[in-house]
Structures are given as structure tokens and as C-alpha cells.
Amino acid sequence: MSSQKIPSKHTAAVVKNPGENCKMVIEEIDTPKPGPGQVLVKVTHSGVCHTDAHLMRGDWSAAGADMLCQVGGHEGVGSIVSLGPDVQNCAVGDKVGMAWIRQTCAVCTMCMGNGTETRCPNQSNHGRDADGSFQQYAIVPTNYLIKVPEGIDDVDVGPVLCGGVTVYKALKVSEAKPGQTVAIIGAGGGLGHLGVQYARAMGLRVIGIDGGEDKEKLAKKLGAEAFVDFTKTKDVVGAVKEITGGKMCHAVVVVAASASGYATAPLLCGKNGTMVAVGLPGGHVEIKITPMTLFANGTRIVGSNVGTRGDMEEALDFAARGLVKPTVAVHKLSELEETLDDLIKGKISGRAVIDLWA
Numbered sequence: 001m002s003s004q005k006i007p008s009k010h011t012a013a014v015v016k017n018p019g020e021n022c023k024m025v026i027e028e029i030d031t032p033k034p035g036p037g038q039v040l041v042k043v044t045h046s047g048v049c050h051t052d053a054h055l056m057r058g059d060w061s062a063a064g065a066d067m068l069c070q071v072g073g074h075e076g077v078g079s080i081v082s083l084g085p086d087v088q089n090c091a092v093g094d095k096v097g098m099a100w101i102r103q104t105c106a107v108c109t110m111c112m113g114n115g116t117e118t119r120c121p122n123q124s125n126h127g128r129d130a131d132g133s134f135q136q137y138a139i140v141p142t143n144y145l146i147k148v149p150e151g152i153d154d155v156d157v158g159p160v161l162c163g164g165v166t167v168y169k170a171l172k173v174s175e176a177k178p179g180q181t182v183a184i185i186g187a188g189g190g191l192g193h194l195g196v197q198y199a200r201a202m203g204l205r206v207i208g209i210d211g212g213e214d215k216e217k218l219a220k221k222l223g224a225e226a227f228v229d230f231t232k233t234k235d236v237v238g239a240v241k242e243i244t245g246g247k248m249c250h251a252v253v254v255v256a257a258s259a260s261g262y263a264t265a266p267l268l269c270g271k272n273g274t275m276v277a278v279g280l281p282g283g284h285v286e287i288k289i290t291p292m293t294l295f296a297n298g299t300r301i302v303g304s305n306v307g308t309r310g311d312m313e314e315a316l317d318f319a320a321r322g323l324v325k326p327t328v329a330v331h332k333l334s335e336l337e338e339t340l341d342d343l344i345k346g347k348i349s350g351r352a353v354i355d356l357w358a
């Protein structure tokens with residue numbers, strides 16, 4: 001086993017008591033040694049995804065998705081500092097990413113299917129059932145270790161590893177073609193602002209929907225042709241109707257982490273349009289559409305979850321070629337809890353990123 005000098009302890013944001021009364025404490029914890037098939041990564045930065053907030057607050061408990069580990073985070077980037085026994089497909093010094101999927105079983109029907117590995121029922125996830133990237137050193141199994149290409153600033157890598165790949169995959173799932181129109185509900189947030197850029201790079205026309213002037217400015221700067229502010233516009237459907245000259249959208253990608261984001265989503269689809277559910281608000285949220293609307297419009301409603309390793313390679317390549325660049329605000333680890341609060345309040349435009357060493 002080759003290794004660099006590694007401290008016996010490192011700084012981590014430890015979540016105590018996940019659920020309504022959760023608390024985050026910055027602590028020194030033991031630095032583990034990588035086992036067979038694992039590496040130890042010195043994490044430099046980690047994006048802060050709304051999923052981290054859902055998990056810590058127990059938003060998804062009713063759906064059986066509780067936080068079972070003590071350190072969150074799944075948009076981590078860093079370099080390998082130590083290899084476990086028998087690891088051969090990577091080397092100390094490699095720049096790598098750790099994303100939501102930590103490991104899949106590789107043998108179930110979903111893993112063997114074409115592009116369905118993200119639905120492996122036996123998967124484990126960083127920041128959910130295994131400690132994630134809100135710490136200075138993390139263990140990562142090699143089979144989902146992401147090799148980071150040249151050409152992306154370190155601070156920009158994390159947001160692509162979950163936010164970017166997820167919204168890129170959702171756009172692919174929507175099957176919208178160049179020249180067609182996609183509405184992105186949540187266009188000024190972490191996933192959404194990347195979605196605007198991926199959509200543009202894929203030749204799509206974008207209507208951004210979100211709330212507040214900062215998010216409007218950001219979505220338009222990144223290429224949204226029109227913006228609907230859901231906090232000011234009572235009739236979002238009517239607004240989109242006016243923008244599209246009555247045709248509505250070929251695709252609607254919902255990345256809002258709120259029930260209200262889903263309230264009108266299927267109705268923004270035009271004939272043969274597709275609504276893609278990505279945002280996962282807590283509580284009981286239903287997507288409402290009548291059989292008559294489905295009959296008349298042929299609306300397709302699908303869900304999309306993160307992306308495969310192949311999708312990840314493509315999503316990173318867009319960023320490496322400069323077609324997609326996350327808009328980030330960098331914070332210290334000690335500011336993580338406050339950052340998550342701001343995310344929940346909808347105050348963050350683009351993506352917050354934690355510098356683990358600041």
C-alpha cells in the first residue's frame with residue numbers, strides 16, 4: 001500500500017440526531033484506513049445539495065430514507081492520498097470525485113440493465129448510509145470513484161457531481177430536441193442553474209421559473225430566454241402560455257424542493273410534452289393531472305434519479321469544455337449549518353460550496 005503522510009484525526013461536520021432536532025457539530029474524528037477496494041481521499045471542496053438538508057432534517061423518513069451515517073455531503077472533490085490493499089485502477093495523487101452513489105451491487109437486474117444502475121436497490125450513498133464529503137478525509141470505494149478531467153476548477157467540480165449530472169440526465173430523459181422549449185422549475189437553485197446551462201448547450205430554449213430577483217438575474221444571465229417569478233405571478237400556467245404563444249413546453253424539469261413546484265408542472269407541458277420529476281420535497285406531495293388532459297395532450301410523467309457513471313463522464317465533459325460553469329459561493333465548514341438553513345429558505349442562488357481547509 002502506498003501512502004502520503006496522513007493525520008490520525010481530521011475535521012468533520014458531524015450530524016447529531018438527524019431529524020427535526022438535528023444539530024451539526026464541527027469535530028475532530030478519527031481518520032480511517034482504506035480497506036480492500038477502497039481509497040482514502042483528501043477532500044478539498046464539497047458542494048452543498050438540498051438533499052443534504054432533506055436527510056439531516058428527516059424530510060424523507062416517511063419514505064424510509066433516513067440519514068444513517070454521521071457526516072453528510074455527496075459532491076466531494078479531492079485527491080487520493082492512500083490506497084487500500086489490492087487497489088490497482090487508480091493512484092495516489094489522482095484527482096477524484098465522490099458523488100451520491102457510493103456503491104451498487106453490480107449483479108441485480110437494475111445494475112445489469114442498460115442505464116438503470118442508479119435504481120440498484122442494494123446501493124449505498126455518500127452522506128446517507130456512509131460518511132460523505134463534509135470532512136477533510138473520506139473513504140471512497142473505487143468502483144464509483146469519479147476521475148475528474150482536466151479543465152475544471154476544483155471549486156466547480158463538486159456541483160457537477162450531483163447537481164449537474166442529475167439535471168443533465170433529466171434533460172436527456174425528457175427527450176426534448178434542439179430548438180424545443182424546456183421549463184425548469186427551480187431554475188435559480190443548485191440543480192436549476194446548471195440545468196439552464198446544460199439545456200442551452202444541448203440546443204434547447206429555456207423558460208426559467210423560480211422566485212426573486214437574484215434568481216431571475218442568474219437564470220437569464222445563464223441563458224434563460226424568459227423567467228416567471230412564482231412568488232409574484234399567481235398564474236404560472238398563464239404566464240408560460242403567453243411566453244410560448246399557447247404551445248406550452250416540450251419538457252418541464254422540476255428541480256424545486258417544494259410541493260408548490262409540482263402544483264402546476266404537468267400543465268406546463270404542451271402536446272406530447274414530458275414532465276420530469278427530480279426535486280424531492282418532504283411530506284406527502286402528489287402530482288395532479290386529469291385523465292382528460294393526459295388523453296388530450298399525451299403528457300408523459302417520468303422520474304429521474306442522478307445519473308450513471310456514463311452520464312457523469314458526459315456531464316463533467318460539458319464542464320471541462322467550458323459549456324457549463326457552476327455559479328458558486330464558497331464557505332467554511334463552520335458555516336455549513338447556516339448555509340443549509342439558507343438553502344431551505346430558498347436564499348441561495350446557484351450552489352454553495354464548502355472549502356474543507358479554509
Ligand code: NAD
Nearest residue numbers: 050051186189190191210256257258260261279280305306
Ligand atoms: P435548491 O434549494 O438549490 O434549489 C431549489 C430551487 O427551487 C430554489 O431556487 C427555490 O427557490 C426553487 N423553488 C421552490 N419552490 C418553487 C416553485 N414553486 N416554483 C419554482 N421554483 C421553486 O436545491 P437543489 O440542491 O437544486 O435540489 C433541488 C431538489 O432536487 C431537492 O429536493 C433535492 O433533494 C433534489 N435532488 C434530486 C436528485 C435526483 O436524483 N432526483 C438529485 C439531486 C437533488
Ligand code: ZN
Nearest residue numbers: 049051162163
Ligand atoms: Zn445531491
